[in-house]
Amino acid sequence: MSSLPIISLAGLRSDDPAERQATATELGRACRDVGFFYVIDHGIPDSVCQGAFDLARQLFALPAEDKEALSIKRSPHNRGYVAMADEKLNPDAGADMKEAFNIGTDFPADHPDVLADKPFRGVNFWPPIDGWRRRALDYFDHCLELGRTIHRGFSLDLGLAEDFFAGHLSKPIATLRMLRYPPSAGKVEREDGGAGTHTDYGNVTILASDAVAGLEVLNRQGEWIKAPHVPGAFVCNIGDCLMRWSNDTYLSTPHRVRPPAKERYSIAFFLEVNPDSVVDPRDIVKGEAPKYEPITCADYLAARLNATYDHRGADEKA
Ligand SMILES: O=C(O)CCC(=O)C(=O)O
Numbered sequence: 001m002s003s004l005p006i007i008s009l010a011g012l013r014s015d016d017p018a019e020r021q022a023t024a025t026e027l028g029r030a031c032r033d034v035g036f037f038y039v040i041d042h043g044i045p046d047s048v049c050q051g052a053f054d055l056a057r058q059l060f061a062l063p064a065e066d067k068e069a070l071s072i073k074r075s076p077h078n079r080g081y082v083a084m085a086d087e088k089l090n091p092d093a094g095a096d097m098k099e100a101f102n103i104g105t106d107f108p109a110d111h112p113d114v115l116a117d118k119p120f121r122g123v124n125f126w127p128p129i130d131g132w133r134r135r136a137l138d139y140f141d142h143c144l145e146l147g148r149t150i151h152r153g154f155s156l157d158l159g160l161a162e163d164f165f166a167g168h169l170s171k172p173i174a175t176l177r178m179l180r181y182p183p184s185a186g187k188v189e190r191e192d193g194g195a196g197t198h199t200d201y202g203n204v205t206i207l208a209s210d211a212v213a214g215l216e217v218l219n220r221q222g223e224w225i226k227a228p229h230v231p232g233a234f235v236c237n238i239g240d241c242l243m244r245w246s247n248d249t250y251l252s253t254p255h256r257v258r259p260p261a262k263e264r265y266s267i268a269f270f271l272e273v274n275p276d277s278v279v280d281p282r283d284i285v286k287g288e289a290p291k292y293e294p295i296t297c298a299d300y301l302a303a304r305l306n307a308t309y310d311h312r313g314a315d316e317k318a
């Protein structure tokens with residue numbers, strides 16, 4: 001594998017079950033062999049995607065004190081602003097040279113689950129920019145819909161009922177994460193200095209990037225291959241939760257971001273499933289010994305996030 005497959009999702013929206021199955025099989029092959037693929041014909045208009053990059057540029061251009069007022073350190077629910085060098089995606093390496101802003105599934109402050117302080121069900125933080133919240137949530141909703149479509153493909157490929165994942169995706173844990181990598185000015189001390197080598201935690205990640213290079217993926221032969229910007233496409237990858245759920249049928253693949261030559265923006269949408277969904281390999285692979293114990297999505301994700309951030313106590317719930 002020296003480049004990532006590009007898959008048209010048009011077939012998943014067909015009325016013809018054979019066409020849906022053919023696309024699902026193509027997706028499934030990528031998930032088994034590579035764990036990374038581009039999607040085209042994904043249904044998100046380019047103008048919507050470009051609009052999200054405008055929002056990211058506006059946000060990161062705010063004065064430092066405005067961004068600090070939105071700090072993720074004030075959110076027990078993984079929302080808000082992560083300052084430069086505040087995160088280590090690879091805990092064994094140095095800090096990541098990037099800043100980020102997380103938006104989660106949007107809950108009102110008086111929602112019963114928010115009042116009960118349930119894990120991952122918190123309020124979002126919003127920058128003081130007119131119309132920003134509405135436009136960001138519009139992009140979030142487009143990504144969620146795409147994520148649900150991709151999961152229909154996974155179900156068909158895995159030989160499950162086509163709506164197997166739909167019930168787990170009614171109000172899922174999902175994070176829209178805007179990222180800004182500063183220019184490296186020719187100084188690259190670590191090849192993964194932008195984002196440390198890691199696998200993603202959830203089910204699937206849907207990533208949009210600008211035209212500046214940086215993302216690299218480790219193939220099965222142990223070689224780093226570039227994942228260049230493909231105009232109009234998203235890069236998708238399998239996360240550890242779906243790898244676990246599928247008893248390692250689908251693979252989550254290590255990747256990193258090399259410090260970019262020029263300032264680089266990307267927008268990731270990390271999709272998990274509903275917080276209380278039980279991730280149990282026995283529901284997906286029949287007749288195979290399960291390699292993992294059942295665990296709720298919220299417990300699994302909390303454990304992974306606690307290992308990534310210093311500001312989260314090791315036993316923090318969400
Ligand atoms: O910015 C990118 O291209 C990838 C970022 C990434 O892998 C992540 O945030 O998990």
Ligand SMILES: [Fe+2]
Binds near residue numbers: 199200
């Ligand atoms: Fe990642």
